[in-house]
Amino acid sequence: MPLCYSWPRFFRTKPPTVPDISLVSDSDSGSTTSSCRQCGLFDLCFAQGVAESRRDELDRIVRRQKPLERENHLFMAGQPLKSICVIRSGTVKSYRLSRDGDEIVTGFHLPGELIGLDAIGHERHPAFAVALEDSRYCEIPYREFQRLLSGSPDLNQLMLKLLSVDMAETRELLVVIGRLDARARVAVFLLNLSRRLARRGKDPFRFRLSMDRRDIANYLGLTIETVSRTLSWMQKNGMLTVRGKLVSILDVDSLLDRAGREHEDLLLQQA
Amino acid sequence: MTTTFRPRFDDGLIARYGGEGPRYTSYPTAVQFSESFQAPDLVNALDESNRLPIPPDLSLYAHVPFCASPCFYCGCNRVITRSTTIGQEFLAHLEQELDLLVDHVDPDRQVQQVHLGGGTPTFLTTGQIGQLMRLLKTRFPFAETPEIGLEIDPRSVEPSGIRELRELGFDRLSVGVQDLDPAVQKAVNRVHDAEQVEAIIGAAHRVGFRSISVDLIYGLPLQRPESFARTVEAIVAMRPGRVSLFNYAHMPHLFKAQKQIRADELPAPATKLALFRNTVNRLLDAGYEFIGMDHFALPDDDLAVARRDGTMVRNFQGYSTHGGLDLLALGPSAISQVGDAFAQNRRGLIDWQAALEEGSLPVLRGLLRSAEDRLRAEIISDIMCFGEIEYRKFERDHEIVFDAHFGPELGRCEALADDGLIEWTAGGFRATPSGLLFLRTVAMAFDAYLHEGRTNGSRFSRVV
Numbered sequence A: 001m002p003l004c005y006s007w008p009r010f011f012r013t014k015p016p017t018v019p020d021i022s023l024v025s026d027s028d029s030g031s032t033t034s035s036c037r038q039c040g041l042f043d044l045c046f047a048q049g050v051a052e053s054r055r056d057e058l059d060r061i062v063r064r065q066k067p068l069e070r071e072n073h074l075f076m077a078g079q080p081l082k083s084i085c086v087i088r089s090g091t092v093k094s095y096r097l098s099r100d101g102d103e104i105v106t107g108f109h110l111p112g113e114l115i116g117l118d119a120i121g122h123e124r125h126p127a128f129a130v131a132l133e134d135s136r137y138c139e140i141p142y143r144e145f146q147r148l149l150s151g152s153p154d155l156n157q158l159m160l161k162l163l164s165v166d167m168a169e170t171r172e173l174l175v176v177i178g179r180l181d182a183r184a185r186v187a188v189f190l191l192n193l194s195r196r197l198a199r200r201g202k203d204p205f206r207f208r209l210s211m212d213r214r215d216i217a218n219y220l221g222l223t224i225e226t227v228s229r230t231l232s233w234m235q236k237n238g239m240l241t242v243r244g245k246l247v248s249i250l251d252v253d254s255l256l257d258r259a260g261r262e263h264e265d266l267l268l269q270q271a
Numbered sequence B: 001m002t003t004t005f006r007p008r009f010d011d012g013l014i015a016r017y018g019g020e021g022p023r024y025t026s027y028p029t030a031v032q033f034s035e036s037f038q039a040p041d042l043v044n045a046l047d048e049s050n051r052l053p054i055p056p057d058l059s060l061y062a063h064v065p066f067c068a069s070p071c072f073y074c075g076c077n078r079v080i081t082r083s084t085t086i087g088q089e090f091l092a093h094l095e096q097e098l099d100l101l102v103d104h105v106d107p108d109r110q111v112q113q114v115h116l117g118g119g120t121p122t123f124l125t126t127g128q129i130g131q132l133m134r135l136l137k138t139r140f141p142f143a144e145t146p147e148i149g150l151e152i153d154p155r156s157v158e159p160s161g162i163r164e165l166r167e168l169g170f171d172r173l174s175v176g177v178q179d180l181d182p183a184v185q186k187a188v189n190r191v192h193d194a195e196q197v198e199a200i201i202g203a204a205h206r207v208g209f210r211s212i213s214v215d216l217i218y219g220l221p222l223q224r225p226e227s228f229a230r231t232v233e234a235i236v237a238m239r240p241g242r243v244s245l246f247n248y249a250h251m252p253h254l255f256k257a258q259k260q261i262r263a264d265e266l267p268a269p270a271t272k273l274a275l276f277r278n279t280v281n282r283l284l285d286a287g288y289e290f291i292g293m294d295h296f297a298l299p300d301d302d303l304a305v306a307r308r309d310g311t312m313v314r315n316f317q318g319y320s321t322h323g324g325l326d327l328l329a330l331g332p333s334a335i336s337q338v339g340d341a342f343a344q345n346r347r348g349l350i351d352w353q354a355a356l357e358e359g360s361l362p363v364l365r366g367l368l369r370s371a372e373d374r375l376r377a378e379i380i381s382d383i384m385c386f387g388e389i390e391y392r393k394f395e396r397d398h399e400i401v402f403d404a405h406f407g408p409e410l411g412r413c414e415a416l417a418d419d420g421l422i423e424w425t426a427g428g429f430r431a432t433p434s435g436l437l438f439l440r441t442v443a444m445a446f447d448a449y450l451h452e453g454r455t456n457g458s459r460f461s462r463v464v
Helices: A052-061 A141-149 A155-177 A184-198 A213-220 A225-238 A252-259 A261-267 B011-017 B038-051 B086-102 B126-139 B159-167 B182-187 B196-204 B226-239 B257-261 B269-285 B302-309 B350-355 B371-386 B391-398 B407-418 B433-442 B448-452
Strands: A071-076 A082-087 A092-097 A103-108 A129-132 A135-142 A206-208 A242-243 A247-248 B058-064 B112-119 B141-151 B173-179 B211-218 B244-247 B291-293 B296-297 B311-315 B319-320 B324-330 B335-338 B339-347 B363-368 B388-390 B422-425 B428-431
Touching: A052 A141, A071 A247, A082 A141, A103 A213, A135 A141, A141 A184, A155 A184, A184 A206, A184 A213, A184 A247, A184 A252, A184 B126, A213 B324, A225 A242, A225 B269, B011 B433, B038 B211, B038 B335, B038 B339, B086 B126, B086 B324, B086 B350, B112 B126, B126 B159, B126 B407, B159 B196, B159 B448, B196 B226, B211 B226, B226 B269, B226 B311, B244 B269, B257 B302, B269 B291, B269 B371, B291 B302, B291 B433, B311 B371, B319 B371, B371 B388, B371 B391, B371 B433, B371 B448, B388 B391, B407 B422, B407 B433, B428 B433
Parallel strands: B058 B112, B058 B324, B112 B141, B141 B173, B173 B211, B211 B244
Antiparallel strands: A071 A129, A082 A135, A092 A103, A092 A129, A206 A247, A242 A247, B244 B296, B291 B296, B311 B319, B324 B335, B335 B339, B339 B363, B388 B428, B422 B428
């Protein structure tokens, strides 16, 4: 396993394990899916945007991986970029470590979303990626992907668009979150999640939060108490119900009011 | 779920279904607990709860295992002692147990309920009970208006003590009366007079206790319908908010103290049934509502309100006004419920102390519920609390098709419906007035472990 990072000695938990990607081949992916087009996620996956003529090539290089168990890492910060990943099922959290070894949560990734794009710049992963629940994913080896890119203006355009959207959303979320009060931050978080689920054909108004309150608090820059208190407040005011990890959104309008109408573009499902 | 119940007595059904059944203070029942569940499993469950988007608030239970003398009917875990120092030692160990637990509970989780049971909580002096409350309050944040209650032995508390308990924050009490007839009291070794009970309940009403409950037991030695009717009449006149009417289960092979009870003095089955029937009818005529099984409450009592509102739950403390709390239990033999985990403490006082002195949580055994267990637990709770099931609720919450998932169970319900215990509704079923006395029997139809044949022998008390 080629690793050129060292596990920070001040990190408080056991070193995570990295799946040995070199040993995994298509044949033991544990899935009957043999091509992107037959994949249940195809309509949601970035691969759909790839021109018809290029899909066979993409099919050839995509590697469907063994399931990744909860708390296992997809990659580590500092590792050289080998592949870009697409989540097929489950949820993946990305995070960095502060100088003191504290975790800083930078995002949550849902099925159909690409992760590892932020490693392209320096060909090295700036963040850790860990499964929050048992997850499945596909790998696209970066070198082969580059070759594919160089022969395909369509694919180049698609990637540029994806990167730009990702960057814009991330930036806007950062700005939004940084300037809002706690209730608005939590509302933005839930509506954003809801929209991404809707985009993937999932129920946007009833979903399980696979991230725990420490992750949500960390991501939003709030204390865990504030996250829970805010959710309780929203529940008391009829905006949603929380039962265990299950969130049911009852009143999108009120949540949107709370988040701030000016962020509607960011939060609502686009036509 | 907002109607009031009036159970109807049907001798044929009682003969047929009056057999043994679990009381379903948990599902799976404690019979399924296993010693493969240990302290680290409880710690995991606490951590899982801490991580939820809104972690459940807390209900604290402390089991004070001491009694000054043995009541012969008792099947509880207790230590008979007159020692005056043992209470203080107990508090020191309880503090150790609290300190071990509190490390695993996020500090924003508030205490909504406190209950002291036993044994005899009032074996402790009022000063010691105050000390116990301070131990709890210095370790957990309390909600603004928590329910704080305890069980009282009328022999161990003076009316002046009731005011002191109120000042310590207690607002609910449960008085173990059992029977006021002197002959019965003597036969069970629990002698007190009606005036003591009246004085305690009167004092509790005056100093503002929010709920007062009285426990009665039918089926005790020398009980006769006429004398027990006098007891019930006296209690009804005192107007406690709740009355529990427990069935005495004579199981001397399991509970040593019961060997002191002469089997030839026990009422015959027909007499016992008359005791139960007369008491139920008298309570209902006096304005008490049927809560479930053996519980009755005045319409304005919190428990009656919770039942009508559909928020009542069944847990280790019996029927309760509050659902959705993690129950942390302290003291020997006490059972915690945290998320899907049940954890019972070591039963013996010495064993419990030994674990604490080693610095470990004194878990003896327990169980982690599966998703299937949880589904069945919710169904059983609805049956026990409301006598009614609506399939759609479970289909939505658990993503099942009720008919397909519960084929054999609904087959068993079919037989109960034929016998008139339940009747089918548009999307489920509900207990008939005659079936209300057999909620346990209906619940048993959904108990997977009972029908697996893993439980055997007479571990459960009779349904009626």
